[in-house]
Amino acid sequence: MIQLSILKIAGYGPWTLTLGSDREHELQILQASLYREVQKLFSEKNCLVFLNRSDEFFVVSNGLGLEDHIQIQNKLEKSFDIRLTMSIGYGPTPFDANLKAYEGKKNKTLLNKEHNIFGFVNGKSDLSVSIMHLDVDDLTSKGQIYSPYEISSIIFGLYSKMSKFFLEKNSLTFFMGGDNFMVIASDDAKTSVQNFIDMVKRNEKISLNCGIGNGHDAREAVKLATKSLDTIREIRDSGKKKPEVYELSC
Numbered sequence: 001m002i003q004l005s006i007l008k009i010a011g012y013g014p015w016t017l018t019l020g021s022d023r024e025h026e027l028q029i030l031q032a033s034l035y036r037e038v039q040k041l042f043s044e045k046n047c048l049v050f051l052n053r054s055d056e057f058f059v060v061s062n063g064l065g066l067e068d069h070i071q072i073q074n075k076l077e078k079s080f081d082i083r084l085t086m087s088i089g090y091g092p093t094p095f096d097a098n099l100k101a102y103e104g105k106k107n108k109t110l111l112n113k114e115h116n117i118f119g120f121v122n123g124k125s126d127l128s129v130s131i132m133h134l135d136v137d138d139l140t141s142k143g144q145i146y147s148p149y150e151i152s153s154i155i156f157g158l159y160s161k162m163s164k165f166f167l168e169k170n171s172l173t174f175f176m177g178g179d180n181f182m183v184i185a186s187d188d189a190k191t192s193v194q195n196f197i198d199m200v201k202r203n204e205k206i207s208l209n210c211g212i213g214n215g216h217d218a219r220e221a222v223k224l225a226t227k228s229l230d231t232i233r234e235i236r237d238s239g240k241k242k243p244e245v246y247e248l249s250c
C-alpha cells in the first residue's frame with residue numbers, strides 16, 4: 001500500500017491573466033520558488049516531491065497524516081499569494097493511489113475545508129514504496145555526436161515511451177533532470193523493467209541502467225534506488241560485466 005498526495009495551484013489559470021501579458025518570467029520564478037519550498041517541507045518529513053507540470057506536484061506521502069498536511073499548508077499559505085489544493089489517496093499500486101486522490105477531489109470528499117485538503121488519508125507507517133531510478137548509460141559520449149538540443153529531444157522521446165510503458169503497469173514515471181527518470185513502481189513494473197530496457201536498446205540504440213529501492217517511505221526508497229544505480233556503475237567501472245537492473249531493500 002502506498003500513499004500519494006497531489007498538490008495543485010488553485011485557480012491558477014485565471015490568476016495568471018491578472019498579471020498582464022508580460023508575465024512569463026514572473027510565473028517561472030513563482031513556479032521554481034514554490035517547487036523549492038514544497039520539496040523542502042515534504043522532504044523534511046521523509047517524503048519526496050515529483051514535479052508534474054510545474055503547477056502540479058506528486059508527493060509520495062507515506063507515513064503522513066492529515067495534521068502533517070495541514071502544517072505544510074499553513075507554511076505555504078504564509079509564504080505565497082497563491083493557494084494550493086491537496087488531494088490525498090492510497091492504494092495497492094501507485095496508479096490506484098493517484099485515482100483515489102483524483103476521485104477524492106472530484107467528489108469533493110473534504111478532509112479539511114479551511115486548507116483545501118481532499119481525499120483519503122492512511123498515514124500509517126506500515127506503508128511501503130518502490131522507486132526505480134533509470135539513467136542512460138554513458139550519455140556523455142552522445143555529446144560527441146549530438147548537440148545539446150538534439151540530446152534533449154532524444155531524452156523526451158524516451159520519457160514518453162517510459163511513461164506509457166509503466167502506466168500500463170500501474171506505475172508513474174517522472175523526469176528528474178539530465179538523463180534521470182524515476183518510476184513510482186508497482187511489483188509488475190519491477191518485474192518488467194528488464195523488458196523495457198531490452199526494447200529501448202533494440203529500437204532506440206540507448207542503453208539504460210535501473211536501480212531499484214524498496215522502503216517504508218519515499219526518501220528511503222529513493223536513497224536505495226540511487227545506491228543501486230551507483231552499484232551498477234561501480235561494477236561496470238571495475239571492468240566486470242554489469243547488471244542492467246540492481247535492487248536493494250531496507
Ligand SMILES: Nc1nc2c(ncn2[C@@H]2O[C@H](COP(=O)(O)OP(=O)(O)OP(=O)(O)O)[C@@H](O)[C@H]2O)c(=O)[nH]1
Nearest residue numbers: 135136137138139140141176177178179180226233
Ligand atoms: N536528478 C538527478 N540527476 C542526476 C543525477 N546524477 C547525475 N544527474 C544528471 O545526469 C546528467 C548525466 O550524468 P551521468 O548520467 O552521470 O553521465 P553519463 O555519461 O550518462 O554516465 P553514466 O550514467 O555513469 O553512464 C548530469 O549532467 C546531471 O544533470 C542524480 O542522481 N539525479
Ligand SMILES: [Mg+2]
Nearest residue numbers: 135136138139
Ligand atoms: Mg547516465
